[in-house]
Amino acid sequence: MKQFTYKAITQNNKRISGIVEAKDKEAAIKILKEKRLLIINISSQSDNFFYKLSLSFSKVSGSDIVFFTRQFAIMMNSGLPMIQSLNILKKKTSKAMAKVIDDIIQSIEGGSSLYEAMNNHNKIFSPIYLSLIKSGELGGVLDQVLEQLANNLEKERDFMAKVKSALFYPGIISVVMVGILIIMVFFVMPQLAELYKQFDADLPITTTLMISGSEFIRHYWFIFFFIFLLAIFAVIYFLKQSQVRQEIDKIILRLPYIGDLQDKIISTNLMRTLSLLIKSGVSIVDSLQVLSAGAGNYVYQQGITGTIRNVEKGMSLSDSFAQENFLPELVIQMIIVGEETGKIDETLAKIARQFEKESVIALKTMTNMIEPMMIIVLGIGIGVMVFSIIMPIYNLTSSF
16 A cells, blocks of 8 residues: 545635555545545655655756747647646656656646646746746636747747847857966966076066966965855855845946846846736736746836836826836836727737847847957957067077
C-alpha cells in the first residue's frame, strides 16, 4: 500500500488536507470521492519530495513558456481535450518543462482546475499569466485567452531580442577590455618587469605605474576579490530594502537617456499587458492590481496603486491615470478616445506598439553613443600600454 497526500474541499466548503492509503493513485481518488470530497490536489508521499527536489534543480526558460503556450493554444483551438493536449506537449518540450506539465496533469486529474494546477508553479508562470488563465476558465474562452497570451509572449520575446541585440556589441567591447587588462596584469607586465630589471632600464612614469599596479594586484588579488564579493552582497542587500529600492528607482528614471529608455520599456509592457487583460475579460481593477505587483519600478507601482484607488471611487481609467501623473499626456488623450469609442483594449495595444517603436529607437540612439566612446577608451588604454612597453625597449636598444 502507498500513502498519498491530498488537499480537498468538504461538502461544507471547508478545505482539508491529509494522507490516504491505497494501492495506486486511482484507488486513492476513488476512496476520497466515496467520502464526498472535492479533490484539489493529490500526490504520492513517497516520491513527492524527490520530485520537488528535481524541479528545484531544473530551470524552465522563457522560450519553454512561449513554446508551451503557443502549442497549447493550437491544440485547444483544434478541439483536443485538455489532458490529451498536455500529454502531447509533455513529450515535445524540454525536460524541465515536461516535469512541470506532468505535475499540472496530476493536479487536474486530482480535481484541480488548470489555474489551480498552474498556480502551484507560480515561480514559473507569472501573476499576469495566471490571471489570464483563471479568466479564460471562468469565461469559457480558455482557447481564445491562450491564443492571445501566446501572441503577447511572442511580442515580448521579440522585443527583448531587439534589446539584447542592441547591447551585444557594447558587451563584446567590455569583455575585450577586461580580457586585455587581465592578460597585461598577470602575464605580460611580470615578464617585462623582470626584463627591465635585468638591464637596469630607465622607465617612464607610465611604465613604472603599470608595473607597480600589476605587482600590487597580483600580490593582493584576494583583497580585490573579497571587496568584489562584498560589493555584490551589499548591492543585493540594499536592493532588498524597500526604501533604498524606491530611491534607486526614482534616480534611474531621472537619468538622461537611461531613464527615458526604461520609462518607454515599462510603458510598453504596461500598456500591452493591460490591453490583453481587459480584452480577456478581466476587470480594470483586477488588471491594474496584477500590473501593480509586476510593475518593476516603484514610481510606476505607486502610480498604478493610486490609479486603482481612483477607479474604485468611480473615476474613468483616463481620469485615474491623469490624476496620478506618471504617464505622458498624449497617452491619456488616446485612452480618452478609446473610452469614447468603446475600444479601450485596441487603443492600449496601439499605445504599446508606439512605445515599443520608441524604445527600440531610444536604445539604438544610446548604443550609438556608447559604442564610439568605448572604442575611444579602449584605444587610449591600448595606446598607453603600447607606449609604456615600447619606450623602455627603445631606450635600451638606443643605448647599445
